[in-house]
C-alpha cells in the first residue's frame with residue numbers, strides 16, 4: 001500500500017523538485033583531473049568523462065572551506081529522524097553536505113539508500129570470523145534492487161542540472177535497471193541502454209524493458225558495449241551515466257557513510273567489495289580520504305576488492321604484475337600490455353557473476369588510488385566459491401546475487417590466508433538483490449542434473465554443498481505426509 005507523507009507526495013517513490021532548504025551551493029564544487037601532474041579543473045556545469053588536457057579520469061572536488069562541511073556527525077545524525085523530508089529520507093541526500101555539488105532545485109531522489117547493515121553471526125562462522133565480527137551491507141534493498149541507485153541519484157541530478165534529455169549507459173544489468181527506473185519515475189529523460197546480447201540476467205533485463213528504456217543489444221559483451229556507448233554518447237551529445245562519470249561516484253560514497261552511521265561512526269577494520277568496473281571501490285576510497293581530511297574519522301579501514309576468477313584484470317594487474325597508483329605515477333603501459341594479450345588470445349571475461357563479467361574496468365586508475373589510500377588488497381574467487389558463499393548468505397536470510405557474494409567468498413579467502421584476523425571487524429558489501437538473477441540460484445539448488453550442468457557445470461562449478469533441494473512427491477496425501485516425516 002502506498003502511504004502519504006507530510007509533503008503530500010506518495011511513496012514509495014518520492015520525486016524531489018523545488019526544494020528550498022539548505023544545500024550547500026555548487027560554487028564550492030568543481031571537477032578535477034586525478035593526475036597529480038595535470039590537475040586541470042572544470043566547472044560542475046560541464047559534462048565530461050575525462051580530462052581534456054591529459055585524458056585521465058576526473059574527480060568531483062570541493063573547496064571545503066567554502067562548502068562548510070559538518071565538523072562532527074551530530075548534524076548528519078539529526079537528519080535521520082526527519083523522515084517526512086525527501087532529502088533527509090534519501091540515504092544519499094541526507095549526507096548532502098559531504099557531496100555538495102548540486103543546486104537544490106536540481107536534486108532528484110526516488111527514496112534510494114534505505115539499506116541495512118546486518119550483523120551476520122552464521123555467515124561469520126563460514127568466513128571463520130568471530131561471530132560478532134562480520135557485517136553485511138545489504139544494498140539489494142535499494143528501489144531498483146542494487147547499489148547503483150546511490151550513484152544514479154547523484155548522476156541523474158547532475159544530468160538534470162545540465163539539461164540532459166537523454167541518458168545512456170552500458171551495463172551488465174544493474175546500471176541499466178537503475179537508469180531506466182529514474183527515467184520512468186521522473187519522466188525527465190529517456191533512457192538508452194547498451195547491453196551485451198545474452199549477457200544480462202532476466203531479472204535485470206525485465207526491469208529495463210518494463211521501465212521503458214530504449215534497449216540496444218550488442219553482439220558482444222560488456223566491454224564492447226562500454227566502448228560503443230562512449231562513442232555514441234560523445235557523437236550524439238547524450239549524457240553518460242556509467243561510473244566513468246565522476247558524479248556517479250559521489251552518490252556511491254554514501255554507502256560508506258551509512259556503514260559508519262550503523263557502526264556509530266566507528267571505522268571497521270575491513271571493507272570487502274566485489275570489483276567489476278571498479279566504481280564502488282574508487283568511491284569508497286574517496287569517501288574515506290575526504291572524511292579523514294575533514295577530521296570526521298581518525299583512521300581508514302583496509303579495502304579488499306574481489307574479482308571473479310573469470311574476470312580478474314585488477315587482480316592480475318595489481319597482485320601479479322605490480323601495477324600501483326604510485327602517487328599518481330601509474331605505469332599504465334603494464335595495463336596496455338595486458339589488454340593487448342587479452343586481445344591477442346581473444347580472451348573474454350566469463351563468470352556466473354554476470355554483474356562483474358568485465359575485463360576492462362573503466363575506473364582502474366581511481367581504484368589503484370583507493371587501494372593505495374586504504375592499504376588495499378585484491379583477490380580472485382572461483383564461481384564455485386561465489387555460489388557456495390551466496391548459499392551461506394541466503395541461509396542467513398539475506399538474498400544476494402552472485403556478484404555480491406564474491407565479497408563474502410573473498411573475505412573467507414583472506415581469513416584463510418591470515419590477512420584478515422578472526423577478531424577483525426569486517427564489512428562485506430552485498431551489492432545486488434537475489435531476485436536479480438534467480439537462474440543461478442535455482443540451478444544451484446536443483447535436483448535436475450541437466451540444468452545444473454547447463455547453467456553451472458559449464459562454469460566449472462562441480463558441487464552444490466549447501467543446496468536446499470526441493471522434495472518431489474506424487475499428488476497423494478500419504479506420500480506427502482511420509483515426505484514431511486522423513487525430511488523434517
Ligand code: F0G
Pocket residue numbers: 146148170171172173174175176243274275276277278279280281355356401403404431432
Ligand atoms: N555487484 C553488482 C551487483 C553489480 O551490478 C556491479 C556492477 C558490481 C558489483 C561491480 O561494481 O563496477 O563498482 O566494481 N555492475 C555494473 C552494471 C557494471 O552495469 O550494472 P563496480
